[in-house]
Amino acid sequence: MVTTIYRNATIFTADDAGSAGAQAEAFTVSAGRFTHVGPLDQVRADVAAEGGEVTEVDLGGRFVGPGIIDSHTHLTTFGEAVGKVQLRDCRTLEEIRQRLLAAHRADPGAPRILGASWLFDAVGGEHPTAAMLDEALPDVPVYLDANDLHSVWVNTAALEEMGIDAHSQDPVGGRIARDAEGRATGMLYETAGRQYARNFLESLSTPEDQVRFLELAFEAYLESGVTTVTDMAMNQADVAAIRALIARDGGLPFPVTAHMIIEPGADTVADLAGIEEIVALQQEIAVGPEAEWFRIAGVKFIMDGVIDACTATMRVPYADGTNCDPIWSAERLRPVAQAADEAGLQIAMHAIGDRTSEIALDLLEDCARRRHPRRHRVEHLETVTEETIGRMARLGVTASMQPVHCDPAIMDNWKSVLGDHRSEEGFPWKQVRDAGVALTLGTDAPTAPHEALPNLYIALTGGSAMSPELPPYHPERAFTPEEALTALTAGGAWAGEMERLRGRIRPGLEANFLVLDADPRQEAPEVLLSTQVRSTYVRGVQRHRR
Structure with missing residues (x-):
């Protein structure tokens, strides 16, 4: 040897x-x-x-x-996004239109135009509508993932091919934007985006497409120094693609840990059945040939939306007076979280609004009382109270945060919709560190750039990797290099329950x-x-x- x-x-x-x-x-x-x-x-x-x-x-x-261990990513979606029209740097609606027209001219036979990472700032004070896109492309279906992946903006042709009309139902935890007559206007928020647009597009893709998306993601990550990831919203199609890649190549380019996504079903019985399916799949993979490279660690609950779209649940309403209920209510989620905890699944909760993180901690504290010690985690924590941070430390809950989500280049809309002191109190990295909360840093690609070094730069400075000339967002929160590097490596191993391996x-x-x-x-x-x-x-x- x-x-x-x-x-x-x-x-x-x-x-x-x-x-x-x-x-x-x-x-x-x-x-x-x-x-x-x-x-x-x-x-x-x-x-x-x-x-x-x-x-x-x-x-x-x-x-x-x-x-680097990217402790929060979406591999297949990221690989797919690589081939979409990139819109993150578009600053106006006209720039978005011109980018889409250029893509259409480059491939006029394409059945639809897919775009990624547009920012609400680019549309100004207006709500995005199908009519805005129809002005450029009235006949070709257009599907545009928002930068945060929590909304999909579509044109009229896309609404028609999905069959969305005035009679289409809002799914639990989601909303189809409508006009006064009830007609869909082009925005699909939260679970509506996933269950209508993404499920429709996924139905058009082949297993070979899914494997190709994974290959693109692995290649991009290796170039960035990433050697392990935790995928934070895998579905059955993603798992099938991972298994197909392992069967073809005898392994993966690097190990993958996964949390399976579960959204509110028809009722609690359906939700609990979903947990049972995840446990069965976890056990099947753990004893199979994929186990060396792939592991299902737990379950992911998306409890609220995002601040940019005013779909994150806040303790105090947004600047326009609105607020939003959680996607999972505490009553609906409690038995499902308990079932996941008792089955040995690691629970990861997407919680961006300060009220949502309170609810998340209530549920995790309830799990802790049942004496099943688990290394559960809360994702994002863009706004969070000091009391919640203290509770996380006491309960041993890991904070999974993403510096790239507060790049000053994308913060204007985030701050404006909050509109008060909360706009200057976001992403409380220092308070989390000072409280002794276990911390891991990721990117949440493709909702943000996947590269490790720009992510590290933002963690060290609070500045913008996209527009370095911009003033930093509260640099007093910044990490030391040793703190940030540890959170990007050993922190990711701890959060993913793999510290004995890597x-x-x-x-x-x-x-x-x-x-x-x-x-x-x-x-x-x-x-x-x-x-x-x-x-x-x-x-x-x-x-x-x-």
């Missing part, structure tokens, strides 16, 4: 300060795992004493850290690591915006090289 010594590098292990690994000059990899970490002379002596073939790799003084450069763990030209702990944060990942290793194998 060959042992490889990696040396001449600035090594960040993500281990506790003061440990042997914290002063590492070198590390070794054998059979896909780290085997030694420490001073170079000691590493060489230990390897020589073991015998066997030895090679050495000089890393040229570059920075080495554990592979997340640090430590003997016995999988040899997942990245190599950078810049040291995030020493360079100015702005350097990260132009730094690229030189190489990415998964289980000791170089999967990406610049």
Whole structure:
């Protein structure tokens, strides 16, 4: 068996300060795992004493850290979004129209136009409508995912091909925007977007399409230094694609942990049946050939929407006086969450509004009283009270947050719809850290850019990776480099219940690591915006090289 010594590098292990690994000059990899970490002379002596073939790799003084763990992403949706018309940088409605027209001219035979990542700011003070899109493309169906993936904007041709009319029902937790006569006007909010638009489009895709989407996502992530992800809303089609990829290739480019999405069904009986199906699938995969690469950890409940669309549930109404009920009421979710907890599923709750996070903690505290210790988590926490943060610490609930969601370039609408002091109190990273809450950082791709280094830049500065000239959003909340790097690596392993496998450069763990030209702990944060990942290793194998 060959042992490889990696040396001449600035090594960040993500281990506790003061440990042997914290002063590492070198590390070794054998059979896909780290085997030694420490001073170079000691590493060489230990390897020589073991015998066997030895090679050495000089890393040229570059920075080495554990592979990034994106603890909140949507793999298939992200891969699919890569091929859609990109709209995040459009600042006006006319720019969006011109981008869509250009796509149509480039492929006039395409049966429909699919776009991604448009911002509410681009439409100004108006509500997006089908008529706005009809002016550019009246005859070709147009489907545009909002930047946050919680709304879909469509034109009249799309409404017609989906069969949405004045008689179409709003699903539980969703809404079809309508005019005074009840006619659909082009916006599908929350579960309406998923159950009408996304389910319709998914019905048109093939299993081969789903595998191709995964391949695109894996490739993009490896280029960004990501070596593990937690997918936060998998469905049956996603799982089938993962299994097909493993069957074809004998594995995945890197390991995947998944939370299965469950939305309110016809009644609680249907919801509980959904939990039983997830448990059965989890157990089937755990004893099958996919288990080495793929694991179902738990269940994902989307409890509310997003602030930009005023669909997140707030303690105090938005600036326009409106508010929104949760997608899952506490009464409806309680028996379902209890069933998931008792079955050993990790619960992840999407909670963006400050009222929603209170409800989430009530339910998780109820689960804790039943004496089933689990590592449950709350996703996003864009607005949250200090009391809720304290409760998270006491209950051992993990905070899963995404710095890219508060890039100042996309914050104007977010702040304006809140309209008061809350607009300056969002994304409370420092309060979460100070309270001792376990913390992990992700991207939520494709609702935000997937690249790890711009995400790290925002965490370090509160500034904008999209428009660096903009003033930062409350930089006093920012992380130190060590805090942010740990949250992006070991924090993701903890949140995903995989700290015994990966997340640090430590003997016995999988040899997942990245190599950078810049040291995030020493360079100015702005350097990260132009730094690229030189190489990415998964289980000791170089999967990406610049």
